[in-house]
Amino acid sequence: MINNWVILSVYVVTFLIGLPANLLAISTFIKKLSDKPNPNDILLFNLTASDLVFLLFLPFKMYEAAAGMKWYLPQALCSIASFFFFTTIYTSSLLLMAIAVDRYLGLAFPIKYRLLRKPLYATAGSILIWLVSIAHCSIVFIIVHMPLPNGTKTEPVCYEQFTEKQKKILLPVRLEFFVVIYMLPLLVSIFCYIKCIYILYTRPHIAKVKKQRAIGMALCTLTIFLLCFLPYNTSHLVGFSSNESPWWRYYTLLPSTLNTCLDPFVFYFSSSTFRESKTIALLKSWCCRHKKTKKCETELNIISK
Template sequence: MLDSKSSWILAAYTIIFLTGLPANLLALRAFLGRVRQPHPAPVHILLLSLTLADLLLLLLLPFKITEAAYDFRWPLPEVVCALTGFVFYSSIYCSTWLLAGISIERYLGVAFPVRYKLSRRPLYGVIAALVAWIMSFGHCTIVIITQYLNSTQNATENSNFTCYENFNDTQRKFVLPVRLELFLVLFLIPMMVTIFCYWRFVWIMLTQPHVAAQRRRRAVGLAVVTLLNFLVCFGPYNVSHVVGYISNQSPTWRAEAVVLSSLNASLDPLLFYFSSSDVRRAFGKGLQVLRRQGSSLLGRRGKEMAEMTNGDRGVSQAEGAPSSDFTTD
């Protein structure tokens, strides 16, 4: 029987997976089409990289769901724990610097529009994305190192094995200072860069008289969603690093903070929506397909109900009324 903590974390991971996966797949299709065109903008390469990071995280959520279902006792081999944690946390931290890169691109595009258009190259987006991936994966090797550093747990011998959570003294002396460094380099610095760039970006967009109201609203929406990503999704998890360093142990609420970090995979599609007309069109087409399928399903069901009603003389008009509603819908 799961306790309340495991139950809500299991539900949260499941909802994030079910909502984030289709939205990010739609965004992936849109960005792939955009970067295949001649001379793609660096921001589209960064947005494509962010989509890939989100999809990587989402594809690993079934392992986190399994972990929560077993009340945080890791039921799989220890090597799977190490690899899952390594890629999972790398994708989270890759997102922070990719978001910072997107904010820099947006700010430069409105602050120095002519100079930026003349000097922008797709190569710059590729380099920025590679730097974000290398920094995140390089830093998160801590997960694998810590898991095997003087480890006293063994998944095959101990049914209470926990994944990257309970550390011995040797592991804590290594992992807590590195987590503090993660907070500074992979969260605080990109957050400060992002806040500055979007503050300038929004201010310019709102003060320029020739900017259309719709573009202004999208600019504000883009800044708000990105800020929510940092404060709501990444903030609590990274604050847990500071608390753990001060208290010399992982805080008890760290598992909940990890769930919030995963939430960014569901929030990023909103960012994609505000950022790219290609994504807006893709989402619009997706909604149209769902609407047509729903209408077709309801129409078929309505016809079946009408045939049953006409064939059964004992059915009253009141019982037959819903069929015309389905057909009309």
């Protein structure tokens, strides 16, 4: 019932697009962090690092798809690959929430927040987010290495077939994933960006470009949560209600991989450091040369301001 070649194709395309985009981003943020870091850049650096960890372990999922969704490598590699694969998904959702909160506080309480807005707090928050994701996803090691009943025959698959004893632990934990580290970050992000847009549009002295950028940031974040993360997290809800992992769960992971291709748009809208990098400037020049219009150059210069 699973078309492994469709899955493999999406993984390959994601890897080819996401890896160079995130390498560009992390090199830009490393340079900024070594110079004059701010909390936003620290959060974005961690988001980029999460994407890169995801992409580094994506070849294991490519191997699995190429092998017809079978796993012929050591079981320990299955545990490690699955752990990092899922950890980075939830780290990304929590970091997107933290970025939304940072932007909201900066707009709603500019004076107070400027006094409290220190890189140390962003670093501590990022570490806490990583620890929360790691603690949640450590369930992978617990489930995979639980002893099986005598005489149980298992197929060579990675983290897909579970005994009743395993499901009694795993399915409620997945439901908690859906509520705590998906729905909560989504609702907090929606609240923060609605408030940000409202504040910006009630202050006439704020430039139109900044208002448009806030809308772009909100739309990118909402797209990632709904397009990339919702299908996979919905499988947790369905699995808990049916007491069985749905067969289509493989496909729900595909939009989650596309998150690594969409995050660079978040970087562009939220970080002047990324917008003003030399590589982005070269891409803008390349686009203008191909369009060959002064209007293009004018528009790009406005967006960069």
